[in-house]
Amino acid sequence: MPSSNEHIINTISDSLEQCAEAVGDITAPVYNRFFAQCGDAEPLMGHSDEGMKGRMLAQVIELLLTDEHLGNDGYLRWEVDNHLLAYGVDVGMYPAFFEAVRDTVKDSLGTAWGVAQADAWSTRIKLLLQDVYTQAEAQA
Numbered sequence: 001m002p003s004s005n006e007h008i009i010n011t012i013s014d015s016l017e018q019c020a021e022a023v024g025d026i027t028a029p030v031y032n033r034f035f036a037q038c039g040d041a042e043p044l045m046g047h048s049d050e051g052m053k054g055r056m057l058a059q060v061i062e063l064l065l066t067d068e069h070l071g072n073d074g075y076l077r078w079e080v081d082n083h084l085l086a087y088g089v090d091v092g093m094y095p096a097f098f099e100a101v102r103d104t105v106k107d108s109l110g111t112a113w114g115v116a117q118a119d120a121w122s123t124r125i126k127l128l129l130q131d132v133y134t135q136a137e138a139q140a
């Protein structure tokens with residue numbers, strides 16, 4: 001039976017908490033992983049200061065934990081519009097960033113990461129990417 005959205009968000013929230021207990025601040029490992037996966041992203045933000053990187057990651061974590069910013073007039077679509085137009089971001093960088101967050105959490109959980117966590121993260125990332133791709137198409 002597919003999990004409810006609430007259950008998915010709770011699973012993600014729990015895994016983020018476990019990750020924070022295990023490794024603390026994940027900003028550096030997330031961006032290291034992101035740049036390793038997505039070489040074109042590093043020139044865009046490799047020199048951004050740590051505060052900026054932390055704020056961007058905090059927004060992404062918020063998007064993982066609430067539906068409040070999704071949909072037609074939501075923050076996510078506005079932010080994607082801005083990123084593609086003003087920062088030279090490519091739409092293909094979004095899955096790489098979300099996956100860098102997921103894989104950092106996954107690694108920190110070790111054997112506590114299982115099918116439930118994998119399913120929850122994969123479903124949530126797909127949902128966020130729907131808004132990302134819809135906005136990119138609207139702009140094209």
Ligand code: HEM
Nearest residue numbers: 041044045048049052055056059060079087089093094097
């Ligand atoms: C849903 C995903 C994302 C969200 C919510 C998000 C959010 C943000 C926010 C809030 C800022 C401004 C931070 C501040 O100055 O306070 C920012 C800046 C920026 N983001 Fe993102 N971002 C996302 C994905 C990406 C991706 C995939 C890239 C690809 C490289 C990217 C590249 C940048 C760049 C280049 C800046 C400006 C950096 C600077 O001025 O130093 N973002 N982002």
